[in-house]
Ligand SMILES: Nc1ncnc2c1ncn2[C@@H]1O[C@H](COP(=O)(O)OP(=O)(O)OP(=O)(O)O)[C@@H](O)[C@H]1O
């Protein structure tokens with residue numbers, strides 16, 4: 001099973017992914033990864049993407065770099081782990097590209113979709129949790145440190161709306177989670193959802 005966590009910066013993805021890894025590790029082999037990054041090549045690309053010095057980066061350059069980092073992650077880590085029967089939990093995956101580069105930067109969604117499939121080697125998550133957190137609440141949770149987190153409020157709103165659109169378009173894969181609640185309550189909802197899905201798959 002391949003599970004991804006998505007949402008705007010500060011929505012609570014990483015904490016929920018961590019809790020989910022802890023919950024599942026008791027019974028399953030679990031790989032916890034993050035996109036972009038995790039592999040040596042992916043981390044080198046991630047550094048380019050987040051560097052404030054790279055403010056001149058073209059939107060398509062950015063798109064291609066994310067796809068490149070993801071390709072390496074899928075081939076080097078995700079696919080081999082799934083092939084061995086493990087559960088993979090990824091902090092972000094290609095829906096981030098759709099939300100940020102598609103809805104946020106307004107690159108054509110058809111182009112994004114094509115590139116997402118290329119970068120993911122057609123690997124589609126089984127469950128995607130989209131943590132939907134109010135922009136003000138999410139903003140207060142994070143320090144605005146890197147290049148992407150210093151985007152305008154309009155950009156962040158488009159990204160948020162993008163995630164909601166993805167959840168509507170793919171309701172079987174994507175589960176929209178109200179991220180304005182406590183860490184524990186959200187965690188309970190996510191764990192219950194995964195448990196139900198795992199039981200159904202047995
Ligand atoms: N539901 C919540 N209630 C209160 N605080 C939370 C909640 N979820 C996360 N936090 C806290 O907010 C901060 C940001 O959360 P987290 O790192 O999980 O967000 P993120 O979505 O991964 O952000 P980023 O996109 O910047 O990586 C952390 O300090 C985390 O402990």
Ligand SMILES: [Mg+2]
Pocket residue numbers: 013014015091
């Ligand atoms: Mg995070």
